Every structure is written in structure tokens, then in C-alpha cells.
Amino acid sequence: MFYFLRKIGNSLLLIIGVTLLSFVLMVWFGPDRTFGLLGKNPSQEQIEQVRRQLGYDRPFAERYLDYLGALATLELGYSDSSGEAVRAVLARTIPVTLALVLPGFLLGNLLAIVLAMLAAWHRGRALDRVITGLSVAGMSLSFLVIIIGLQALLCTPYGVNLFPVRGWQVDGFGSYFYYAFVPTLSLVIVSLGYNTRFYRAVFVEEAQREHIRTARAFGASPLTIMTRHVLANSMAPLITRVLFSIPLVIVSGSLLIETYFGIPGVGRTTFEAITNGDQPVLKAVVALTAVSFVVVQLLADFLYRLFDPRIEQAVADGGGAAV
16 A cells, blocks of 8 residues: 555656646747737737736746646636637547547557567567568658558549548448548557567567476467466566557657548647647646656556566565565
């Protein structure tokens, strides 16, 4: 119990640090809307009045505490661009982003694990070289090149022309598949090379351990060895890889895909907030991203102990500080 209380305390300090840093950057280096709301040659009185309305004249500490309070209550203000409540913007866009990126993220990781297990079992042989070569080739292609290539192949008369070039009009599974197929395939392809290389390295290291050689000597099947021994004992790095990729994929991955395909998710909203200087939306996205990383860290700690009894024993023996 003390271990998790300490973890929660550290997580709260991390949230405060990240939100403070992001708030400082947005306050001191973000766009000043004062003169954008005023006409030409405003008087000093008009400037001061607008700055009071925007809250720019308030002390920094007071503005930051209000920011933390808004995050805690999810009263995140209103968008400078549209006037819509930021909470409503996020409630409308986050489900779209999750529906868009999570299938590709999960499929990309599952397929990479299967390929990595095959490569690790056939290490140094033809199948391993083919999988490794394709992984390196996939890593050398940029996300944008993959998106453009798939779009030309699947969405235009120059290819099979089966899917839309842009848009998101989903009202059922059929329309969801229609609009999400190409973005999902893009995510799978762009992540497959990196994930396969990482998982292969983890599995190869685990497959060289003494208990694996013993299982081979006793005639255990490849499937049993790779799933019940290699995969089971590699859960800690796999959990780390998967969980800590989720916030990045949801924010950075969706930003490019949604902007390119015209999908109204949180990535496109973030891009528009950056270009328009919409600070309430930006502050909300940055803060929620920081919170998601902290939640992921706590979940990872729990899953480490669930899947690896050695970590539980280390904590019980007083080694939790090193975990």
C-alpha cells in the first residue's frame, strides 16, 4: 500500500511539473490576443481594458492555480476560435480519435509480436532475415509517404478507388470501415517496422536464457516455448512499449492522419488550435496528455507486478524504489 501511495504522490508531482512547464511556455511564448482584438492605433486605456478581460493582468501564480482548478473540475473554458466549451470540444473529438487510431495501434502491435516471435525462433535463418529486412524497409519510409501511397492506391482512380479520399461520416460499422480502413492501414504499416524490431530484440534476448535451452532440450514445442516462456517472461518491456506509446499515438499520430484525411478528431483540433493560437484548447490538450502519461505509468507499475512475480518480490524485499 505504501508503495502505491508513494507512486501516486510522485505522479501528482509529475503532473504539477509538466502542467507548470507547459503553462509557462504558453503564457510567456504563446500568442498575445490583445492586439488581435483591437483595431488600429488603440489607446492605452483600451489595451488595459482588453488585457483585464483576457485575464493577462492577473498574477502568474493565480492564473496557474486557476488552470489547475479548471483541470481538476474539467471546466476548461471556451475556445478562442469557435466559442465552444473546451470540454464539449474534447467530448466530441476524443471518441473519434480513439475509434480511428486504436484499431491500427492494436493490430500493429499484435502483428509485430507475431512476426517478432517467428524471427526470434528462426534467428539467423531465411525467415528471420526476410522479416528483419522488411522491418528496416518499413522504418525507412516516412509516415507521410505511406499515407500518400495508400491513398493513391486505394482512394483514387489511379488505383482501386474503393475508399474515400477525405471525410468522416460514420453512422454504423459499414461506414466506419469505409472511412477508417485506409488510416488504420497506414498506422499498422508505419508502426510495424519499429515494433517488430523492438519485440524481436526482446524475444531474442529472452530466448537465449538457460531455462529456454532446457525447455528445448526436453522437447517442448516452439509454440509452447515462445508463448509460455519467452513471451510470458518478456511482458515488462512489452507493457512499457505498448502503454507509453498510447498517448503519443493518440496525439501525434492522430494529428497527421486527421489533418490529412480531414477527420474531426482531437489531432485535427490540436493542429487548428496551434495554427489559430487557441490557448484554452492547447492548454487542455497538453494537460490531458500529461495526465494520460501519468495514468499510463501507474497502470504499467500495476501490470508489471501482475505479470512478473519477481517485481512483486523485489518490492516486498524493499527493492521497490529501484522498480
